Amino acid sequence: MEFKVAGDQAVLIILGDKRSEQVTSNVQKLASLIESSSIDGIEEVILGYQSILVNYNPIKITYQTIKATVASLEHKLTTSHLSTNTLIEIPVLYGGEMGPDLSDVAQFHQITEEEVIHLHTSPIYTVHFLGFSPGFPFLGGLPKQLTTPRLDSPRKKIKAGSVGIANNQTGIYPTDSPGGWRLIGNTPIPLFNFNKKAPFLLSPGDKVKFKAITKKEYVEIVADVKGRDVDV
Amino acid sequence: MFKVIKPGLLTTIQDLGRKGYQKYGVAVSGVADSYAHRIANVLVQNPEDAATLEITLLGPELKALKSTTIAITGANLNPHINNKPVPMWSTITVKKGDRIHFKGYSSGCRAYLAVSGGFEGDNVLGSKSTDLISQIGGKEGRSLERGDYIYTGNDGTLLKIPTRRRLIPTLIPTYSSNVTVRVILGPQEDAFTEKGIHTFLNSEYTVSLDSDRMASRLHGPKIEHVKSADIPSEGMFIGAIQVPKNGLPILLQVGRQSIGGYTKIAGVISVDLPKIAQLKPKDKITFKQVTLEEAQELLVKQEKLFTMWKATI
Numbered sequence: 001m002e003f004k005v006a007g008d009q010a011v012l013i014i015l016g017d018k019r020s021e022q023v024t025s026n027v028q029k030l031a032s033l034i035e036s037s038s039i040d041g042i043e044e045v046i047l048g049y050q051s052i053l054v055n056y057n058p059i060k061i062t063y064q065t066i067k068a069t070v071a072s073l074e075h076k077l078t079t080s081h082l083s084t085n086t087l088i089e090i091p092v093l094y095g096g097e098m099g100p101d102l103s104d105v106a107q108f109h110q111i112t113e114e115e116v117i118h119l120h121t122s123p124i125y126t127v128h129f130l131g132f133s134p135g136f137p138f139l140g141g142l143p144k145q146l147t148t149p150r151l152d153s154p155r156k157k158i159k160a161g162s163v164g165i166a167n168n169q170t171g172i173y174p175t176d177s178p179g180g181w182r183l184i185g186n187t188p189i190p191l192f193n194f195n196k197k198a199p200f201l202l203s204p205g206d207k208v209k210f211k212a213i214t215k216k217e218y219v220e221i222v223a224d225v226k227g228r229d230v231d232v
Numbered sequence: 233m234f235k236v237i238k239p240g241l242l243t244t245i246q247d248l249g250r251k252g253y254q255k256y257g258v259a260v261s262g263v264a265d266s267y268a269h270r271i272a273n274v275l276v277q278n279p280e281d282a283a284t285l286e287i288t289l290l291g292p293e294l295k296a297l298k299s300t301t302i303a304i305t306g307a308n309l310n311p312h313i314n315n316k317p318v319p320m321w322s323t324i325t326v327k328k329g330d331r332i333h334f335k336g337y338s339s340g341c342r343a344y345l346a347v348s349g350g351f352e353g354d355n356v357l358g359s360k361s362t363d364l365i366s367q368i369g370g371k372e373g374r375s376l377e378r379g380d381y382i383y384t385g386n387d388g389t390l391l392k393i394p395t396r397r398r399l400i401p402t403l404i405p406t407y408s409s410n411v412t413v414r415v416i417l418g419p420q421e422d423a424f425t426e427k428g429i430h431t432f433l434n435s436e437y438t439v440s441l442d443s444d445r446m447a448s449r450l451h452g453p454k455i456e457h458v459k460s461a462d463i464p465s466e467g468m469f470i471g472a473i474q475v476p477k478n479g480l481p482i483l484l485q486v487g488r489q490s491i492g493g494y495t496k497i498a499g500v501i502s503v504d505l506p507k508i509a510q511l512k513p514k515d516k517i518t519f520k521q522v523t524l525e526e527a528q529e530l531l532v533k534q535e536k537l538f539t540m541w542k543a544t545i
Contacts (some may be wrong), residue, residue: 002338004418005416005417005499005524006367006418006419006469006496007416007469007470007500007501007502008501008502008528008531009414009469009502010467010499012419012466012467044253046254046256046466046468046490046491047255047467048464048465048467049464049465050464051464051466052467053466053467053468053469055254055467058528058531059531059535063524063528064527067325075338129257129466129491130255131490132257132489133365133489134253134256134258134366135256135257138465175366192256194356194357194368200256203255203256204255
C-alpha cells in the first residue's frame with residue numbers, strides 16, 4: 001500500500017502496480033473498510049483500477065492521520081470478505097438497430113454474431129468502478145476473444161442503455177451521450193433513477209452477467225420499467 | 233422571484249456541489265469559486281451552501297418581481313441596478329420592479345449573486361448545482377435562458393438588516409489576469425523528467441479559449457514525460473493538473489469527471505483555487521511549489537479569518 005499526496009484535500013492510495021483479481025478485490029475491500037469506519041473528516045472515496053482516492057477536509061483531519069488510520073485497516077484485507085457480491089443480471093437485446101456494431105465485431109474476430117453473443121453473455125463481470133458519466137460501469141472480465149478497438153471516430157449520439165466494447169473493457173451507456181465504444185446491444189433496464197432511494201443500479205464491486213433477450217421481451221421490460229418509476 | 237430578461241453568457245444555479253456520488257461517476261459540480269460564494273451567502277444571512285447564481289463574464293439582466301436583499305461577490309462584472317452602479321461584497325436592497333444588470337467585465341471571470349433565502353432549483357442527489365454535462369440540477373440542468381422565472385427560498389420577505397452589511401476590505405480578494413498559483417507536486421510527479429518538472433515550475437502558461445467549468449486548458453512550454461502519459465484510471469481531485477501526451481497542462485475545475493487516466497504533475501492548493509476559478513481565456517499563470525504543511529496552514533489561517541468576520545456580522 002502506497003500513499004501519495006493529491007493536492008491538500010485528497011490522498012491517493014495505490015494498491016498494486018498491475019491490474020489483477022487480487023488488486024481489484026483489495027481496492028473494493030479497502031474502500032468499504034474506509035467508508036464503514038466513518039472517520040470524521042473523510043468526505044468520500046473514489047475507486048480506480050488499482051487505487052482509491054480519499055477526499056478529506058483538511059480543517060478536520062490531517063494527511064498523516066489518514067495515512068495512519070488507513071494503514072491500520074490493511075491487516076483486515078486478508079480477513080474481510082466483500083459484502084457486495086451481489087450478482088445482477090442485465091437483459092440485453094443484441095444486434096440490429098440496438099447493436100449496430102455487432103456484425104463488425106463478429107467480422108473483426110472472424111466469428112459469427114451468435115458466437116459474439118455467446119462469449120459476451122458467458123462470464124461474470126466485476127464492476128471496477130463507475131465513471132465517465134453518472135452510472136457508467138467499467139466492467140472487468142471481457143473474454144480475450146472479444147477485445148476490439150474503439151471506433152476510429154466516435155458517434156455523436158449513443159442511445160441510453162447501449163452495451164459496448166472498447167479494447168478489453170465492456171460497459172453500458174447510462175444516458176444518451178457521444179462515445180466511441182463498439183455497440184453490440186442495448187439494455188432496457190435504466191442504470192440510474194434519481195427518484196429512487198438507491199439511485200444507482202450498480203456499485204463498485206458488484207458482479208454482472210448479461211442475458212440475451214428477444215425484441216418482445218425488450219418491449220415488455222420497457223413497459224414494466226415505466227410502471228415502476230418512483231419508489232421514494 | 234426574478235424574471236430573466238437577458239441570460240448573459242453563462243449563468244447557472246450552483247451551491248457547494250454534489251458530494252458523495254463521485255464513486256458512481258457523478259461530477260461534484262457546484263460553484264467554481266467557493267470563497268466568493270460563501271461570502272455572498274453570509275452577507276444575506278443564508279447558510280453557506282445555499283444556491284447562488286454563478287455569472288460568467290457577461291452578466292444577465294434580471295427583473296425583481298418582489299423586493300428582497302441580494303449580495304454580489306467574485307469577479308467585477310460591473311453590476312448595476314436601474315442603470316446605477318451598485319457596490320460589490322455588500323448587501324443591496326432590491327425593490328419590486330428593479331432591473332439588475334451588468335456592464336462588461338473588469339476583473340476575474342465569475343461573479344456570484346446571492347439572494348436572501350437562496351435560489352430554488354432542481355435538487356438532485358442532495359444538491360441544486362447545475363451539471364451542464366449530465367444536464368441535472370438547478371434550472372432543468374441548463375444555464376438560464378431568456379424568459380425563465382427563478383424562485384427564492386423566502387420569497388418577498390425583506391431581510392431586516394439595520395445597516396448595510398459588507399465584507400471587510402482586507403478580506404476582499406483581488407483577481408489578476410497574471411497569477412502565481414501555489415501547487416503541491418504529485419501524485420504522479422515520478423512520471424515526469426527532471427527537465428519536465430523544471431519546465432512546469434519555471435514557465436508562464438496562457439489559458440486557452442477552450443476552457444470551461446470542467447477544466448482550464450493551458451498553452452506554453454511542453455512538459456516532458458519520462459515515458460508514458462497514461463495511467464490506469466483513478467479518482468480525480470479539484471485543482472489537479474493533468475498532463476496528457478502533448479505535454480500541455482490541464483487544470484481540473486469543479487465540473488471535472490470523477491475518473492481520469494492521465495498523469496497528474498501537481499495539485500493547486502485550496503486557498504489558491506479561487507484564483508484558477510477566476511481565470512479567463514488569455515490570462516497568464518505560473519506555478520510555485522509549496523509543501524502540504526504550508527498549504528494546510530494557509531487554509532487554516534484563511535478559515536480562521538473567515539470565521540472571525542462571520543462572527544462580527
